[in-house]
Amino acid sequence: MAKEKKSSKTKTPTMPERKTRRITDDKILNAINDQIVLEQYSAQYYLAMSAWFEDKGLEGFARWYYIQHQEELDHAMIFYNALHQFGLKPVLGAIDAPPSDYESIEDILEQTYKHEQYITDSIHNIAQIAQECQDFKAITLLDWFIDEQNEEEDNTSSNLERYRLFAKENGQALYSLDNELGQRTYTKPQKLVDYEA
Numbered sequence: 001m002a003k004e005k006k007s008s009k010t011k012t013p014t015m016p017e018r019k020t021r022r023i024t025d026d027k028i029l030n031a032i033n034d035q036i037v038l039e040q041y042s043a044q045y046y047l048a049m050s051a052w053f054e055d056k057g058l059e060g061f062a063r064w065y066y067i068q069h070q071e072e073l074d075h076a077m078i079f080y081n082a083l084h085q086f087g088l089k090p091v092l093g094a095i096d097a098p099p100s101d102y103e104s105i106e107d108i109l110e111q112t113y114k115h116e117q118y119i120t121d122s123i124h125n126i127a128q129i130a131q132e133c134q135d136f137k138a139i140t141l142l143d144w145f146i147d148e149q150n151e152e153e154d155n156t157s158s159n160l161e162r163y164r165l166f167a168k169e170n171g172q173a174l175y176s177l178d179n180e181l182g183q184r185t186y187t188k189p190q191k192l193v194d195y196e197a
C-alpha cells in the first residue's frame, strides 16, 4: 500500500461552524430593550416618591428614594452597556410619567415593595429566555440582576415592615426611621465603574 505523501505546506484547518449561539436572538434583544425602559421608569417612579417625601418634610425618606432612583438609572445603563458589549444596538422606548400623588407613607412603601417584586419577575423572565436561547453572556449578566433583586426585595420589605411595626403610630419612631434612612449613601456598582473606566 502506497503511503500518502504528506504535503510540506501547512494547511489552515477549516474550522467547523460555530455551534454556540451568541447573544443575537431577537427575543433577548427585545426583552433587554424593554427592561431598559422598565429600569428608567423605576428611576422616575422613585424620584416622584422622593419628591412626595421632600414635600412632606421627610428628608431622610426623600434621600433614600433619591438614591434608589440613582440605582435604577445605573441598572438601565448596565443593560444598555451590556447590549453594546454583546455587539447589539439598544433601541430606547418611551418612559411613562409616574404618579405624583400618593395616599400615605405606607402606600408608597407598599407600592415600592410590589414594584420590586414585579421587577424580579421581569428579570426572571429574561433569564428564562436567555437559558432557552443558550445565551451564556446574557445568563451571566442576569445572574447579577437576580442577586440585586434579592437585595432590593429585602430592603423594601424591611422598610415596609419596620414602618408598620414601629413608626406608623409613633411620631418619635418615625423621626428615628427618617433619620436612619437619611444615612443611606450612594455607591456606583462596580460593573458600571469598570465599564466607564
Ligand code: MG
Pocket: 039, 042, 071, 072, 075, 119
Ligand atoms: Mg432596578
